[in-house]
Amino acid sequence: MTRVVEVPAHFDDRSFDQFAKAFGDPTERRLLFDAHATQWASPYGLVGLLAAGQAAAERGPERPQLTVPADRDVAHYWGRAGFFEHAKEWFEIHGKVPRVAAAHSSDVLLAITPVRGTDDVHTVVESIQERSAAILSGELGLEATATMGFAMALSEACQNIVEHAGTSGWVAVQAYHWRRRLGRRVVVIAVADAGIGFRRSLEATQSGRFGDRWADATALEAALFQGASRFRDPGRGQGLGGIARYLSRWEGKLSVRSGTARITIVPEWDDANPLTDGLPAFPGSQVLMIIPARQAE
């Protein structure tokens, strides 16, 4: 028997919890990810879908199935974002996969890219700097100093996968106009993995301090606000704090979801909860960074 997991029609960070709830426990039955009615997916949605596919393939009874969006434009966009190139490894794909290569269009700063080791982090940072500089300075109106910090934040987010997930993950970077949500152009970095998540990664070194309170939410708080790390080295555990500092400077948003919790550094323009617990469980960690254009004075 196959269980259907519906991919939301508008699949982004705001509908992700709905997707996680539908995903449920992937171990018992084969999953069919039904994206035929999906009209739009953000980078966060796409890398999250890949993480779901990997988790289902590795933990479930059979490789999961995936239906391609029926809308030709949507499917082409997924192709240009590099989704199908990586999806074929984890899904049995049903429907017509568009023949488009992962593109260097003006909006896709970084097509979906696997992060398996430190070489991949170097490649990501090398490849994105010139284009991100053009977008951050030229289109978002940020100072030149924002560009290198952007590469730093991207590097640290990717390293989080390499060092803590216990498996590989994906990163994607895109610029687009948030007409309804913000009325400004934004650059979005999405990073996802289907690994062990923050709670398990930090358990050996941190759980003793929290006792019964140790959970996904406390693990995220410890990592983001206390610089907790699974390593004894006092220099470790600074990456997320560095990302938060960078994003705060540019009125950006940072959201980290792991297990059943999500922690968010909330900028003035957003209304997210700083900490949400009791979410539907989802494997690994999902990081979202949003940098908005400078507001005209």
Added chain:
Amino acid sequence: MSRIDLKVILQDTVSNGYGDLVTRPTGKAVRGGVEEALAGLDGEQTAIIDFSAVRCLDISCADEIVGKLLLQYGAARLFLLHGVTASHCDAIEHVLERHRLAVVARGRDGKIQVLGPVAEPARRAFGILTGRGPAAPEEVATELAVGPEVARRALEELRTLRLVLQASDRYTAVTA
């Protein structure tokens, strides 16, 4: 004075193709190269770590290279970071705050500054020393418009952090 070019060390120890100091393994490898270079220096020489050709520096690399070098060698040797950008400074400051360390840095515009958690009077005293050259506590006190004890404490803080040198009663900023 000896300049240790991080780009050259990056290419020698990690890869010819890389221009960024990112990831912890890269930072560890580069620190190993810097340590080899330090071993060839006279112990009295200020080690100038040259960032001029480095594009991106992430926090992991900043910790491995600057943080761990200062922790291990900072008590015995003077360091100056050369050719840093504002973005490099952000990453380095983050690391120095964690370890409660400080270091002198020269930007690509030639401007000298102290990076790390240093009290404001000490930071201002450092600015005076870099502007006018070696000075006694009383001279610094006059320029800062504070009492001599305040100036002396500020200079002692800088000396303890190895940001200035003291000879008799005069203090000199590490500016190499």
